[in-house]
Amino acid sequence: MTTLSLLAATSISAPARLDPMQLFLDADFVVQAVIIGLLLASIWVWTIIVGFTLRLAGLKRKSAHFEDDFWNNDNLDALLDARRRKESPSARVAYAGVAEYRRTQKSGLKDREGARERIALAMQGQVAEEADGLAARLGFLATTGAVAPFVGLFGTVWGIMNSFFSIGQQQNSSLAVVAPGISEALFATAIGLFAAIPAVIAYNRFSGKVGLFEAGLQRFADRVGSEISREMESI
Template identity: 65%
Template sequence: MTSLSYLAATAVPPTRLDPWQLFLDADIVVKVVLIGLIVASIWSWTIIIGFLMRAARLKRRNAQFEEDFWGHDDPEKLISTKRASSTPSARVAKAGMDELRLSTSGAKFDREGTRLRVAQAMEGQVAAESDRLADRLNFLATTGSVAPFVGLFGTVWGIMNSFFQIGSQQNSSLAVVAPGISEALFATAVGLFAAIPAVVAYNRFNHTVNGIEAGMQRFGDRVHAQISREMDGA
């Protein structure tokens, strides 16, 4: 028995899948697909972790500011502080106060028109704060919808390559096509790995953004009601 025959006879077949080896053995097209999906997955997790930290921080700031606002003797002075400038609820209140100041700067002013403009100013600021919070969530939606199809493209290409090997080697043995099919299916698995967390996070974060937006809207409504009462008493 030659040394090569001996090595072939004594070689131990792999007992489990090795993702790294599957990547190394894959066709160049499948490798590009896998790299793209891995990069998308890493970026998705960066957005997920960043959003979780940011949303928690904004919720704390909003809650603290709103508590201070209703208990402060001079809310306008509180709004102008440096701490309040980084708080979404403070910017909502500031938008209303700024509009009130502009609308009442003349000798005469229309109370109903002022009320309407103040409400619109705060509603517009609430929408702007929500858009700012949800700025990068579209990437999660895109990854969740596109990644499975990108992985499927890698799978189709890999299977096509396996059939080409059958034709070139004139051998339809499972041992010939199995490695290529494994590499191909690995692309679909990576696509799902990138897509599933992105979809779950996107749906959950949309709910979070809606909750924060609703909270700011309720705060804006209370501020508007307070301004309206003060205008009636003026």
């Protein structure tokens, strides 16, 4: 068989387009394990992205509604009941400050500056706790964004090693022998990037949103602290 006929046969048997499923099925079991792990990580990344987006939107809506009620309602006991505290971060922040103020009232306002500081610290601690709880699962996005490309690269290196092993076995370095193995190997890198890129973008974006949400809670806490301070001065 001449070189031209060999090339013609190869072009006839070659697939018309890239088939990811066939690349996966033809890959070595190690490369397949890498691809499966990266796909599972990608699914979890998108689950976090969707869940975080919905959760943050709900918390913002509940906090805004509570803050409007807080400044237009004199009945703090009804406003800071257990149900509202469970639903709204702003309610929990306000409750931390009001609860500390009430404890101070019971012991007597002997040191107003110390009381103001304790109230502010109580609300700051609650603000930090709310932000930490919101950002709890973002660490997985950062880990996936940093690690997934290297995991995919491991699969690629392993696949290329198999390709060179095939070259040695068949004693043939033609493109028809090398290309399938290299394609399968590079597919692992592509899946690694597929998992990593959304994770990095989402982590950076969500980290900024958590910072803005925390800053909004802190501004609310400062206003609550100012109101409590004015009430203390009137006593």
